[in-house]
Amino acid sequence: MGVLPLQSHDNGGKLYIVGTGPGELLQMTPRASKALEEADCIIGNGFYLDLLGPMLAGKEVIRSGMGREVDRASRALALAGERVVAMVSGGDAGVYGMASIVLEVAERSGTKVAVEVIPGITAAISAAALLGSPLSGDYVTMSLSDLLTPGEEIERRLDLAFQMRVPVVLYNPRSRGRPHNLDAAVAIARRHLSDATPVGVVRNAYREGEERLITTLGEFEDHFAFVDMHSIVFIGGEETRIWRDETDERGIITPRGYHRKYVY
Structure with a gap:
């Protein structure tokens, strides 16, 4: 062509x-x-x-x-x-x-x-900036909405994504009509990742009512009520970690790999 x-x-x-x-x-x-x-x-x-x-x-x-x-x-x-x-x-x-x-x-x-x-x-990029740098290298985006994609196919793709142990960004994570899609996604994540894996949620990024939450995969279920359709959920990969600055402000970072090549 x-x-x-x-x-x-x-x-x-x-x-x-x-x-x-x-x-x-x-x-x-x-x-x-x-x-x-x-x-x-x-x-x-x-x-x-x-x-x-x-x-x-x-x-x-x-x-x-x-x-x-x-x-x-x-x-x-x-x-x-x-x-x-x-x-x-x-x-x-x-x-x-x-x-x-x-x-x-x-x-x-x-x-x-x-x-x-x-x-x-896109929402993954704007919300990531508010968390720090959770998407520094390879990552996967997935939508949990089953309006256009069958639920079984979403779960199949999620299982493959979490097996890669890279950060996964969830769009359309939880609605009143589909409150259990997030439960299923987290259950799949826990098959492949430790409970200490960082999780970040940003709601209303760069809009009125902007909020963010940083927790872990093991504790995330306690915070499901925070998540809605105006939220983006980040589930970290195997190298993702929570960091704190001198003011104890928390963020999420996924190292790109410079530490394996350089001294700093």
Whole structure:
């Protein structure tokens, strides 16, 4: 296959699929901000739209709820035939976000609308920064939502991930409708990791109500009530450890391996 040229949008229409990052506007990339400025119509889930605040001023705003992703993608593509439209997706649109379904709908419909995916800071990266450096090397991300992936398949993948003994980041860890998915994930982790393995949880990263929790795998079950769908859970690998600075502030670090090569 050869190099594919970018589609022209000489007719004035274009669809941006914008990763808006964790929520705070300062954490949004300049390219994402520019795409939102260019758009005359912004469409997305109401939760993520509300985080954009003043960036919505003067725009047509179309709100959509959870479970309406296919309809949202179809409508955005239709509007982008003659207008500049921004489809917003929290974090990075290509990581558990809207990019894949928009591109699938575009492919199946045969539309000629120009589509550009704008990257954003995904939740694992933003939340990791608030914990220290838990993802310094190899790691795995997994979503515990079984709305699109069967529960048995999620558990199979989790078992393989924890066998690697690298940090595992859990998206969509615990909802009111699926409170036991986290229990199952932790039970699988404990088959392969010691109870002393560090666990970190960040809730509402870079948004109002931001909180974090640092505990261990053996004690994590006592803190399940802290975890919700606005949380990201980090289960450390075999080298991950909890560190403290001079003020006794705790964080999590997974050494990358410099200690095996250098003296410092």
